[in-house]
Amino acid sequence: MSVSYEYYRIFYYVAKYQSFTKAANILLNGQPNITRCMNNLEHELGCRLFLRTNRGVTLTPEGEKLYAHVAVAYEQIRAGEEELSTDKTLQSGILSIGTSETALYGLLLEKLRSFHMTYPGIRLRISNQSTPQALSALKNGMVDIAVVTTPTGAHKPLHETPLKSFREVLIGGPQFAFLAEKSFHLHELTQYPFICLGKDTMTYAFYNRLFLQHGLPLQPDTETATTDQILLLVKNDLGIGFLPENMAEEALAHGDVFQIFLKDVIPERSICLVEDTDRPLNIAAGRFRSVLLDSGCRPSGSL
Known part of the structure; x- marks a missing residue:
């Protein structure tokens, strides 16, 4: 059986307010259309869900059983939608970063300070690790991104982007x-x-x-x-x-x-961003990635 989600959404509001009229007003829909959808739902389920009276509607025993499940499911879906909405506006969310000590002091702290002032609702989880440990955490999905120093030894699906050179x-x-x-x-x-x-x-x-x-x-x-x-x-x-x-x-x-002072040249190293290209970033991590890449401090050449 494949019943439209929209039918269940309408059923939730009709049952909650015991009124086709109130449900129609909340859903910005016409009452005749609300009634038609509920008739279709009853037909598809093969049972009566509402007892219609002049004062409104009440649920049948079958309607009560269905509402007990639909109410939980719909409210969970709505909570998920609201959570995604706040994540999209970066009012909430979690950003997990694995970083080496040199990268932390050389670049990351400055960028995190700016990011946190702009998006104070984002919770930060920073793991101070060696570069190999940070990349291992990235591969295992324990952090969203890694900000570490070269050489990283990163291989596909990990991708390395230089951010800042240092000596x-x-x-x-x-x-x-x-x-x-x-x-x-x-x-x-x-x-x-x-x-x-x-x-x-x-x-x-x-x-x-x-x-x-x-x-x-x-x-x-x-x-x-x-x-x-x-x-x-x-x-x-x-x-x-x-x-x-x-x-x-x-x-x-x-x-x-x-x-x-040395007569021998010590090659430059870089602080770089490492991402797992097989795993999409969450909204907070994606925004912080943009902050890092827009920092204007990347070297002109790649490593």
């Missing part, structure tokens, strides 16, 4: 301040303790490849879980390490650390 600088603490007096090749610094993110990060993969290009093994004396820890350890003279320029600025300005 990293080599820094040392007070004990290594003498290294700031001249420029060095990488191979000249291997005698000093080196601090780096752990092997499960793409930053480690980036520097491992860089060192190999210069014929050097990457053998960090200390591996950390976060970029903040690199800065803290460098400040306390546990070694030298690379840090994104913007994250090192304040410590450099205060003289807590010193930049060690």
Whole structure:
């Protein structure tokens, strides 16, 4: 049996208000058409649903049974429509993002602040993870998008879009301040303790490849879980390490650390957006994606 949804919608209002006239007024429809639709519904279901009197209508026992189900279904549908309506206007919704620490501080916080001020009704769920962890969460549907740093190692159906380029600088603490007096090749610094993110990060993969290009093994004396820890350890003279320029600025300005200049070029990296092309974005995530892509800070070339 295939009964029109419109018939059930009309039935809901007639039964709720026990009046064809009131239902017609609410639905902005003519009473004769309302009556015709209910006659058709009774015919299709093979039973009487209403008892018609001069005062209005009442439900038959069969009508009561049907209304108990239709009322729940219709009110759930209406609630869903209202929820979608508020989502469309971005008055509500959830935005889930997996992000690496460098991407969080280098771009994402600024964009989230602007987005949250414009759409305060959107709830934010931010997972601070390594790039591989963020991409794994994206593949598993645990986050809507990932904002991470290159290299990402993303493969189809994941798609990577560069957003902002950044450079990293080599820094040392007070004990290594003498290294700031001249420029060095990488191979000249291997005698000093080196601090780096752990092997499960793409930053480690980036520097491992860089060192190999210069014929050097990457053998960090200390591996950390976060970029903040690199800065803290460098400040306390546990070694030298690379840090994104913007994250090192304040410590450099205060003289807590010193930049060690290199003759070898350290390639630029990028903060990028990664999406799962097999999975459509919800309304909130789609809007935030537009905010990221309209940021005007993307590099001119692709990675």
